[in-house]
Amino acid sequence: MLVRLLLLVGCLLALGLAAEDFYKLLGIEKDASERQIKKAYRTLSKKFHPDKNPGDESARDKFVAVAEAYEVLVDEEMRRIYDQYGHDGIAQHKQGGSPRQHHDPFDLFSRFFGGSGHFGHGGGQRQGPNMEVRVAVPLRDFYNGRKTEFTVEKQAICSTCEGSGSKDGKTETCDVCGGRGARIQRQQLAPGLFQQVQTVCDKCGGKGKTIKHPCPVCHGSRVVREPETHELHIEKGMPKGVRITYENEADESPDWVAGDLIVHLSETDAALGQQDHERTDGTFFRRRGKDLFWREIISLREAWMGDWTRNITHLDGHIVQLSRKRGEVIQPNTVEVVENEGMPIWHQHLPEGVDEAFGALHVEYVVVLPDQMEKSMEKEFWSVWEKWRKKKGVVLDKENGRPEGPIKMPDGHDEL
Numbered sequence: 001m002l003v004r005l006l007l008l009v010g011c012l013l014a015l016g017l018a019a020e021d022f023y024k025l026l027g028i029e030k031d032a033s034e035r036q037i038k039k040a041y042r043t044l045s046k047k048f049h050p051d052k053n054p055g056d057e058s059a060r061d062k063f064v065a066v067a068e069a070y071e072v073l074v075d076e077e078m079r080r081i082y083d084q085y086g087h088d089g090i091a092q093h094k095q096g097g098s099p100r101q102h103h104d105p106f107d108l109f110s111r112f113f114g115g116s117g118h119f120g121h122g123g124g125q126r127q128g129p130n131m132e133v134r135v136a137v138p139l140r141d142f143y144n145g146r147k148t149e150f151t152v153e154k155q156a157i158c159s160t161c162e163g164s165g166s167k168d169g170k171t172e173t174c175d176v177c178g179g180r181g182a183r184i185q186r187q188q189l190a191p192g193l194f195q196q197v198q199t200v201c202d203k204c205g206g207k208g209k210t211i212k213h214p215c216p217v218c219h220g221s222r223v224v225r226e227p228e229t230h231e232l233h234i235e236k237g238m239p240k241g242v243r244i245t246y247e248n249e250a251d252e253s254p255d256w257v258a259g260d261l262i263v264h265l266s267e268t269d270a271a272l273g274q275q276d277h278e279r280t281d282g283t284f285f286r287r288r289g290k291d292l293f294w295r296e297i298i299s300l301r302e303a304w305m306g307d308w309t310r311n312i313t314h315l316d317g318h319i320v321q322l323s324r325k326r327g328e329v330i331q332p333n334t335v336e337v338v339e340n341e342g343m344p345i346w347h348q349h350l351p352e353g354v355d356e357a358f359g360a361l362h363v364e365y366v367v368v369l370p371d372q373m374e375k376s377m378e379k380e381f382w383s384v385w386e387k388w389r390k391k392k393g394v395v396l397d398k399e400n401g402r403p404e405g406p407i408k409m410p411d412g413h414d415e416l
């Protein structure tokens, strides 16, 4: 027993204890799905790619390790072996001649992002076109911040044939053009007069290679269209129309390195939802930069006599209380500015050393006059007005010195 234990310890030391757990390395759970494994690989391989970390040896090691972890965990058999026997088991399995070829980490990278496995600025690699999409979210999400997801359909490298377009992984040199992709044709312009014309080879379409057994999934085109889901982190106070860049997540092709996916974040039209948090007054706030705007309707009595309170529910459900004491008059269309009840200011726009700040909420008061009144009520109001009109009333026209009839204009021209 002791001998066996010592042997085991010896083996572990020989293999190097530095080998990090594959799951930890990819930042995923033990029961991660294939999709999650792929997602983790995509994120980490871009982060640690040597082209993005020139001269950083530890990033390069990580890049290689991430590729290794991916190749083990994405393969059902290898994953089972790893789960049971760890790095040890994988090493033995590889010695035993695994049927699956071990990929060069740059090769693997190119199967995900196209091109030769390097970024544009590195080896003069062409970068594909960027892709732009619009994602609209309610104002509430801009206020509270939110983590959500969106899905886009894009062109992806066919994973069945790993971008070769061939069922058996074999491609042959085109026998018509001899791999040049072009053919020289002689055209007779007139008797004895010829012209040489270069045309694209129609057998291989200019690729110089043909495929005898095309891949059954992509039919030889090397790419497929498929939906891909991305995480979207809406940060508190992000401005409308902000552009969020997902590096190298646009259309893929074996001929180029995928360009960037750019998300334009916009605001949906306000609409009442079914749930309480979708039915706050805030749902209908209007936003301009860091400020919010709201129209509050008050009655004639409230505007004139005061003595009222209002609870306005904000975008996160908290209450902004507005009130006036008896005798505090509000003129129609008055705007009250409530400081710090506007939008949170986006962290990128905050001054140094400030953690949090808010804009203002502008409340415009709209006074609504009743157009119907009970007869008895009308009578009472009328008599009050009459009483005070007789006592203190003034005729404005007289006060302002206005004439009782029209004023006649002088005719003819005045001399200057």
Ligand SMILES: [Zn+2]
Residues within 6 Å of the ligand: 158, 159, 160, 161, 162, 163, 164, 165, 166, 215, 216, 217, 218, 219, 220, 222, 223
């Ligand atoms: Zn294919």
Ligand SMILES: [Zn+2]
Residues within 6 Å of the ligand: 174, 175, 176, 177, 178, 179, 180, 181, 182, 201, 202, 203, 204, 205, 206, 207, 208, 209
């Ligand atoms: Zn050809």
